[in-house]
Structures are given as C-alpha cells and as structure tokens.
Amino acid sequence: xxxxxxxxxxALAFIFxxxxxxxxxxxxxxxxxxxxxxxxxxxxxxxPHAMSNAAWYGGWLMAVFAGMQFLFxxxxxxxxxxxxxxxxxxxxxxxxxxxxxxxxxxxxxxWLFIGRALSGMAGATYSTANAYIADVSPPEKRAxxxxxxxxxxxxxxxxxxxxxxFLGEYGAxxxxxxxxxIAIANALFGLFVLKESxxxxxxxxFELWRANPLGALVALRRYPTLIGxxxxxxxxxxxxxxxxxxxxxxxxxxxxxxxxDVALALGAFGVLMAVVYGFLPRxxxxxxxxTMAVLLGLTFxxxxxxxxxxxxxxxxxxxxxxxxxxxxxxxxxxxxxxxxLVPPDEQGELQGGLACVGGLTSIVAPAxxxxxxxxxxGPSAPVYFPGAAFLAAACCVALALLLFAASQSRLRxxxxxx
Numbered sequence: 517x518x519x520x521x522x523x524x525x526x527a528l529a530f531i532f533x534x535x536x537x538x539x540x541x542x543x544x545x546x547x548x549x550x551x552x553x554x555x556x557x558x559x560x561x562x563x564p565h566a567m568s569n570a571a572w573y574g575g576w577l578m579a580v581f582a583g584m585q586f587l588f589x590x591x592x593x594x595x596x597x598x599x600x601x602x603x604x605x606x607x608x609x610x611x612x613x614x615x616x617x618x619x620x621x622x623x624x625x626x627w628l629f630i631g632r633a634l635s636g637m638a639g640a641t642y643s644t645a646n647a648y649i650a651d652v653s654p655p656e657k658r659a660x661x662x663x664x665x666x667x668x669x670x671x672x673x674x675x676x677x678x679x680x681x682f683l684g685e686y687g688a689x690x691x692x693x694x695x696x697x698i699a700i701a702n703a704l705f706g707l708f709v710l711k712e713s714x715x716x717x718x719x720x721x722f723e724l725w726r727a728n729p730l731g732a733l734v735a736l737r738r739y740p741t742l743i744g745x746x747x748x749x750x751x752x753x754x755x756x757x758x759x760x761x762x763x764x765x766x767x768x769x770x771x772x773x774x775x776x777d778v779a780l781a782l783g784a785f786g787v788l789m790a791v792v793y794g795f796l797p798r799x800x801x802x803x804x805x806x807t808m809a810v811l812l813g814l815t816f817x818x819x820x821x822x823x824x825x826x827x828x829x830x831x832x833x834x835x836x837x838x839x840x841x842x843x844x845x846x847x848x849x850x851x852x853x854x855x856x857l858v859p860p861d862e863q864g865e866l867q868g869g870l871a872c873v874g875g876l877t878s879i880v881a882p883a884x885x886x887x888x889x890x891x892x893x894g895p896s897a898p899v900y901f902p903g904a905a906f907l908a909a910a911c912c913v914a915l916a917l918l919l920f921a922a923s924q925s926r927l928r929x930x931x932x933x934x
Contacts, residue, residue: 528649528652528653528661528664531645531648531649531664531665531668532664532665532667532668533668533705535645535664535665535668535669535672536668536671536672539668539669539671539672539676540672540675540676540679540698544676544677544679544680544683544691544692544694544695544698546676546677546680546760546764546778546782547677547680547681547684547691547764547775547776547778547779547782548680548681548683548684548688548691548692548775549574549764550567550570550571550574550764550765550768551684551688551775552619552622552628552688552689552692553570553573553574553577553625553628554566554567554569554570555688556622556624556625556628557569557570557573557625567765567768567769567893568765568769568889568890568893568894569890570765571761571762571765571886571889571890572886572887572890573625573628574761574765574882574886575761575882575883575884575885575886575887575890576629576882576883576886577628577629577632577882578632578757578760578761578878578881578882578883578886579878579879579880579882579883580629580632580633580636581632581633581635581636581878582636582876582877582878582879582881582882583636583879584632584633584634584635584636584637585636585878586876586878586879587637588636588637592604592608592644593644593647596644596647596714597647597714597719597720598719598720598721599719600712600713600714600719601644601645601647601648601651601712601713601714602706602710602711602712602713604644605644605645605648605706605710606703606706606707606710608644609699609700609702609703609706610699610700610703611634611635611637612635612699613696613697613699613700613703614631614634614696615631615632615634615635616631616692616693616695616696616699617692617693617696618630618631618634619631619632619692620689620690620691620692620693620696621689645665646662646665646851647714648713648714649661649662649664649665650855651713651714651718652713655852655855655856658851658852658855658856660797660798660801660802660848661848662797662847662848662851662852662855663793663794663796663797663798663844663848664793667789667790667793667794669789669793671786671790671794672786675783675786676782676786677778677779677780677781677782677783677786678779678780678782678783679691679694679779680695680775680779681774681775681776681777681778681779681780682776682779684775684776684779685775685776742854744919744920744922744923744926745850745853745854745920745923746870746873747916747919747923748810748850748916748919748920748923749850749870749873749877750873750877751912751913751915751916751919752814752817752846752847752850752912752913752916753873753877753878753881754877754880754881754884754909754912755817755821755908755909755910755912755913755916756909757877757878757881757882757885758821758881758885758905758906758908758909760882761881761882761885761886761889761905762885762886762889762905762906763778763782764778765886765889766824766889766902766903766905766906767781767830767833769893769902770827770902770903771829771830771833773830777830781833781834781837784834784837785837785841788837788838788841789841789844791841792841792842792844792845793844793848796842796844796845797809797844797845797848797849800845801845801848801849801852806849806850806852806853807849807853807924809845809846809848809849810845810846810849810850810853810920811917811920811921812842812845812846813842813843813844813845813846813847813849814843814846814913814914814916814917814920815917816839816840816841816842816843816845817840817842817843817846817913818910818913818914818917819836819839819840819910820836820837820839820840820841820842820843821840821906821907821909821910821913822906822907822910823835823836823839823840824836824840824903824906825903825904825905825906825907825910826903826907827903843913850920854870884908885905885908885909886905888904888905888908889902889904889905891904892904
C-alpha cells in the first residue's frame with residue numbers, strides 16, 4: 517500500500533504531460549481557423565459579413581466532429597476497459613495528427629469536413645485520460661486529480677494559441693502542420709513513456725451492445741443517480757461550446773482583433789485556467805465539499821458568459837475572463853461525484869458514455885451557437901447583437917445550476933433514514 521501514492525504521482529505526471537502536449541497542438545490552430553475558412557470560401561477575413569459566413573461553416577465543422585465523437589466515443593471507452601487506456605490514447609493522437617495534416621493541406625472546404633470527421637472518430641483523448649486518472653486515484657482524491665487534465669489543458673492553452681497567433685502571421689496553414697508534428701511527438705511520448713493504468717485482472721470482456729451510442733446511454737440508465745447529473749453535463753457542454761465556437765469570430769468582428777490578439781487573449785485565459793485547475797480543486801474541494809464546488813463553479817460561469825455577451829470594449833473580455841475561469845471548480849468536482857457512482861471496471865464505459873452525451877450535445881451546440889452569432893450579426897438581423905450566443909450560454913449554465921441543486925437535494929433525501 518505504501519507504494520501506491522508514488523505510483524500515482526508518476527502516472528499523473530505522465531497524463532499531465534500527454535494532455536499538455538496534445539492541447540498545445542489544439543491551441544495552435546484556434547486563432548487561424550476563421551482566416552482559413554474565409555480563404556477557402558473566397559472571402560477576405562475582414563470584409564463585411566465575412567466572420568458571419570465563416571462562423572456558419574465553423575459551427576458545422578464542429579458539429580461533424582461532435583457527431584463522430586457521439587458515434588465512436590462509447591466504442592473507444594469500452595475498448596479502453598478491455599485493452600487498456602494506453603493504446604487508445606496513442607491511436608487517438610495519431611488520428612489527430614492526420615486530421616491536422618489534411619486540414620493544413622485542404623484545397624477546398626470539403627477537405628476540412630473530412631479532417632474533422634476523422635479527428636472526431638478517434639477523439640477519445642480526454643475521456644480516456646479521465647478513465648486513466650480514475651484508475652490510479654483513490655476516491656477521496658479524484659476531484660483534485662481530475663483537475664490535472666484541466667490544468668494541462670489550460671497550460672497548453674497558454675502556449676498553443678500564442679504560437680498559433682504568431683505562426684498565423686506567416687500563413688493560415690502553417691500552424692496546422694506544426695500541430696500535426698506536435699500530435700505525432702505526443703503519440704511517440706505515449707508509446708515509449710506512458711505506462712498502462714488498467715491491470716489485466718481489472719479488465720472486462722468487450723460487449724458490442726455496450727460499445728455504441730445507444731448502448732452507452734442505456735448503460736448510464738443502470739445508475740439512476742447519474743440521470744440528473746447527465747442533464748447537468750448536457751447543459752454545461754451546450755454552454756461551454758460557445759467558447760471554441762464563437763470566441764474568435766466574436767472578438768474579430770466586435771473588437772477587430774487580429775489572430776495575434778486572439779492568441780494573447782487565449783494565452784491569458786490559459787494562465788488563469790491553469791491556476792484554477794491546478795490549485796483551487798486541491799485547496800477548496802476538501803474544505804467546502806464537491807457539491808458546493810460545483811454550485812460555485814456554475815455560478816461564476818453564468819456571470820462570466822453574461823459579461824462576455826454585454827462587453828463593450830476589448831479589455832472587458834479580460835475582466836470577465838477572470839470571472840469565467842472560476843467555473844473550473846465545477847468540472848473536477850462533478851467528475852468526482854459521477855465516478856463514485858460507478859464500479860472500478862466500468863470507469864472507461866462511464867467516461868465513454870459521458871463523452872457520448874457530450875458529443876450528442878455538441879452536434880447541436882456549435883451549429884446553434886454559430887447560427888445565433890451569424891444571424892444576429894448578419895444583414896437580416898432584427899437587432900444587431902453579436903453577444904447573442906454568449907447570452908444563450910449563460911442561460912444554459914443557469915439551468916444547469918438549478919438542475920444540479922435539485923439533483924443533490926434528491927440524493928440527500930434518498931440517503932436519509934426513513
């Protein structure tokens with residue numbers, strides 16, 4: 517027993533580095549994606565309504581990615597329960613590298629859709645990483661350790677978008693090839709360094725009926741206490757997709773930011789999120805409890821999204837960003853609450869099922885949110901309001917807050933002696 521903490525620390529270090537490198541690759545491409553889409557549809561990125569049109573395509577690109585995740589995440593989650601986390605992570609990263617290469621070389625907009633479909637098919641990196649963390653963490657430390665992926669994501673976002681913004685000055689395609697190289701480097705890192713977290717005696721038989729979207733959703737129904745929390749995940753995911761779907765288009769249109777400006781803003785966002793994910797779950801969750809952490813996180817997220825929607829100058833985005841990033845308290849605590857309701861040999865299935873739910877939500881979210889942005893910034897808008905998508909996101913998080921509070925009240929009532 518005395519060796520477990522040391523083993524867990526090494527495992528968490530491996531996961532942090534893997535997720536960090538992966539996120540650097542993801543962050544590199546964000547500042548230049550609108551310009552690449554505008555180029556492929558034959559428009560100047562700063563021409564009138566160019567961002568509205570590019571956002572429309574960008575939303576559908578994200579919807580294709582989410583659709584593939586919805587279909588394939590349960591399969592990969594179940595495969596990780598059968599064959600281990602390590603091979604699934606490595607395969608996902610290789611597919612991501614292929615996606616970036618296709619996107620960087622894309623001669624038409626159709627090739628962007630092909631690349632995103634491939635990436636979505638193997639997009640199990642974060643759900644598998646969470647299953648890995650559940651494997652090596654005792655229940656009382658899971659909330660803090662789930663913050664590892666959030667911290668890695670945030671630190672990667674400090675570096676990735678900044679690199680992407682500066683590389684984007686030399687062409688909208690260059691960052692995608694750099695991201696492909698980083699993804700391959702990460703896959704090699706996993707191949708030679710990452711240790712398997714799921715021992716053979718804890719693996720279970722692969723069952724096809726559980727390894728598809730319908731089977732994953734049915735499997736979640738076996739845990740009635742999860743149902744309300746799944747609703748919270750849906751609303752949170754619907755709202756959260758406003759950031760990758762709309763942020764770049766919104767700031768370029770409303771505040772005339774360049775890719776470099778977007779990169780610096782996302783870098784600042786990453787610093788704040790790294791602090792929140794890296795320290796607050798470990799400091800606050802043991803003191804205030806997982807339930808209160810989720811309630812506080814969702815409250816800050818609601819306020820932050822509303823602030824984005826109503827910002828009138830660019831510096832206000834940074835101020836509201838500081839508020840929004842405190843929402844990082846909610847994710848790790850909610851993951852910990854969910855993981856405690858599922859046996860150890862079904863953690864991969866749980867994460868695959870939740871990824872399936874998130875993927876299903878994200879089929880709708882990017883198209884909905886970017887269409888809101890496009891409609892309220894286009895020539896036929898009844899009211900010009902670029903912040904419409906962010907205001908809709910704030911409403912979704914407010915509903916998630918109410919649903920979570922109601923779900924926890926029911927759990928407490930069920931636990932009380934009759």
